Amino acid sequence: MPINIPIHLPAKQVLESEHIFVMDESRAFHQDIRPQRIVILNLMPKKIQTETQLLRLLGNSPLQVHFTFLIPSTHTPKNTARQHLDEFYTTFSSIRDKKFDGMIVTGAPIEHLAFEDVSYWEELKEILEWSKSNVTSTLHICWGAQAGLYYHYGIEKVNLPKKTFGVFEHTVLEKNERLVRGFDELYYVPHSRHTDINMEQLEASDELRILSTSKEAGVCLIASKDEKQVFLTGHPEYDTNTLLQEYERDVSRNLSSVEAPKHYFREDSKEPVNRWKAHATLLFMNWLNYYVYQETPYEWE
Template sequence: MPIKIADDLPARRTLEAEGVVVMREADAVRQDIRPLRIALLNLMPNKISTETQLARLLGATPLQVELTLVRISDHVSRNTSADHMASFYRPWNDVRDERFDGFIITGAPVETLPFDQVSYWDELRAILDWTQTHVHRSLSICWAAQAALHHFHGVEKHSLERKAFGVFRHHNHLPASPWMRGFSDDFCVPVSRWSEVRRESIPEGRGLQILAESDESGLCLIGDPARAFLHMFNHLEYDTLTLADEYARDGAGQLPAHYFPDDDPAQAPLNHWRSHAHLLFGNWINEIYQTVPFDLGEVGQAPGLAA
């Protein structure tokens, strides 16, 4: 099934060229079936790349998805044009009275700051609380996952002396989870962060489920049934060359581990995670579809994920 996004969004051309089925807005209106309403709070600097990465995964699932792009209300993006933000993004204050089947919050380049020193921390906390009454299922990525666990459960993040950077093998700890359905016993995930949440920091008795973890880079996926959240500390959504672009951006400093063949940046990296990226997002969308009420007005009234 297709994904419905704005006709002029730059991601549309990329996705159509890749064969992802993208529905025109006029065609979507004529559909009798209710599409899933998914909102993306995009905190990443390169918003267009992030939009494309996540729309690609959402658009590959077998259900019609209507994607709404959301921004922090009072924060001005320094890396994306004002025209793009005005054309395609809605401030959260404008959507806070609406309900969504799914809500995604990306990472942000603020992980070295204490949470309360992030300029939009108060609004993000309000958004996290709002997901409990206006969203059926939520997904947090990288710094947003750390922020959500801190907000809901008081979990602290820890700074790293050396960036966790590369493609690392992860263990599937809970194959029976609906989020891990079909996953291999171990699988590769891109990692790029300067902080971490440690296993020993996860509180007991709150129902938090450690789904996937790496011997080298630590925790990756945590299920939070009581809060209807899936937390991912890493980046299954990354394109093949995203880590290479970050390596070049940082002046060819720290080499991403297990990424370039023979650790040679002159060689093109291979994508070892694409299939599991599609699997995770397909599982997330399927779980939403299987459990969400048809009436959007009932969304958020009974939060909680399947075990």
């Protein structure tokens, strides 16, 4: 089944060229199927790139999925055209009375700031609180995961001595958990972050389960016991060249601490190799199927 997206969204043409089945709104309206309603709070600077990455991962679902793109009203994005934001995005005030089957909160390049110093922190807190009663399950990614863990469970982020940057091997700890069903015992995830989660506080929580970890990158996948909150510290949605683009950006800024991403390039070359795509797709499919579709009511009260 297809993903349901606006006719003129830039991601539509890209996904169709990759033979991912997309359906425009007019065709979806005439199908007698209730789509899964997913709201994506997109905090990444390159919003069109992030839209395409997330829709690609959800595009192989057997479900019809309808997306609403959300941005904070208290922050003005600098890297996306105003016309694109006006056409495809909305703000929290327009959806606060609605119910959604799932929500995705993306990362954001603001790790150096305390949560309380983020310009839209108060609005984000309001959205996260709203999600507890208006969303069946929420998937938080990278900084979004750290923000969600801090808000919902009081788990703080900690600074790392150097950036966790590269593609790292992870071990599945909860092999019978539905979210990692079908996973190999070892799998790969890209990471790009200067901060980590306070592990002492995380392990002390009786509301959370650690599902996978990495010897080099630390904890990766966490889920609440009621399955309403999922936290992902890496970036499995990244394209093959995304880490390379970040590396070249940092090199161009003459940052003294820049190191090449680990375990990312082919041996004896500077060509990236993608070793995370299959598990990334499976993770998003498992979340959409087990945590969203099979748990959400057909009709919200």
